[in-house]
Amino acid sequence: MPGPVPRLAAQAVLTPPSAASLFLVVVAGESREDALTVRDVVADLESLLKAVGFRELSGSLSCVVGIGSEFWDRVSPATKPALLHRFLPLSGPVHSAPSTPGDVLFHIKAARADLCFELGRLLVAALGPAATVVDEVSGFRYFDARDLLGFVDGTENPTDADAEEAALIGDEDPDFRGGSYVIVQKYLHDMSAWTSLSVTEQERVIGRTKLENVELDEDAQPSNSHVTLNTIVDDDGVEHDILRDNMPFGSLAAGEFGTYFIGYARNPGITELMLRRMFLGEPPGNYDRILDFSTAVTGTLFFVPSREVLESLADQSENAEAPSDVTGETEQPNTYDLSLNIGGLKGVSQ
Template structure:
């Protein structure tokens, strides 16, 4: 199989830098060449600071793909799904490029980010920058384990990476990102039992809660299709925050764009019987964008055209 970008299936890190960018000039050839150089920046820091477990990922927005890479288009690359039901919504914030930098050292994430931004300075404008961090033993800021149902080992690659059956885009991955902002003051006003009912798992050991229901977060946001043992997408997001605002920067990687759309529909619209994801009463998405992360070989080959 064509080599995917290392950041797609990477194991969890302690720190992340997420960069959302728009391209501001028409020199697509220059941008293609610069993106290949971004891969070189990732490789340099991975080799220079091997103990930091550096990984990176470059993904191209659904609305920008044909401008950057004229010709073939990933089959399922479509704009971010715009969904809304009552007071629950998935707002869209289209961006041309998404760059994910992760490492076990915050200073290395910062150094790579600065280098990448300087390289792309003449061609892009920064739309948003988010610093993610590991919270306790891999929890969201609500106190519950995040993405505990993620596939493990080689299953991560099977779920997140397009196989050789799609030779044009083998090694690539469909990426969806959202920035959620939590209302932790309201969340913390709930009793522990009420929190476990909303999430559907116990807080301490992440076991199925006796209070689990069809509207519990673990049910509505599992990413599992009918008859599937593991989710059809890999969640790579991390908490972010300061003393003013806190939340989760959600990132999913998958071999198809359909699992994310199905999961989001399950959260917002529910099962048709009023059972939507109750966690959405305490957090709200403020951004949303769809991208495709091509294989390393694809990015390098296209940079020569």
């Protein structure tokens, strides 16, 4: 497999977890002018980022932009990332993962919520009537990086060179080297049902101890735990990771408690296989028990271009642009046989 990708080529995918975040998913209007406006705002993101970030240099403000498959066809039809496609909905024996609309994702992070809000405000103002915000989630750090279920989230995230290897595209798609694929899902928790479980039973659902954050011993690890079904190993015994940047969110007035899942990967098939195992089961029917308490209400896949590719979108030739009524692919690619030197993927049985 190709080596790590230089960070300078990538957007801020590899920045460490933050204290605050804002996730904005927008859909562009149907006209050609709408598409061009959104494209130009996306391509000029760096100027808005500097306008806010320079006012508080210690705020660690960053923003990652992802572009959905159908919108990519509208603004850059001449060439396309090899594995970019719409999010594939999943319908399991008990639980389902929906596919929901999204042309552009803005993943904003900072040490303070006001910085996230200000950048989001400027982005929405710049988009104007050319785009509609279809999902907005403000995330926050919850004590020692725990989700609202009370467990530490993201413990197994790769770091340093391993994070680059997991999240950033290399020579397998040279025109888009330094990019990434990101899948987002919003999960809502049934806290009454969850808190009715004993701590021991909660630990069996997650696959880790609640207080110490230690993975359960192999002989005590249920086959339907979250840990088991999210562990992906190829035929050569190599484990394949994604880079998560999940954040808790909630509304006391609405009685809403949730986790915003966001997973970056150089190969979206890794994330998709995790989701298949969660919702369909491994073996079939042995689904992730966390889904009895957490319901997925959104699901979208985006491509995160390198900085160079992102900025070049505004330079696209007028003659190269597709008509405004482009509706996307007529077929979905096979994201499980990707010939990216990762071998046959399978799950760990425990």
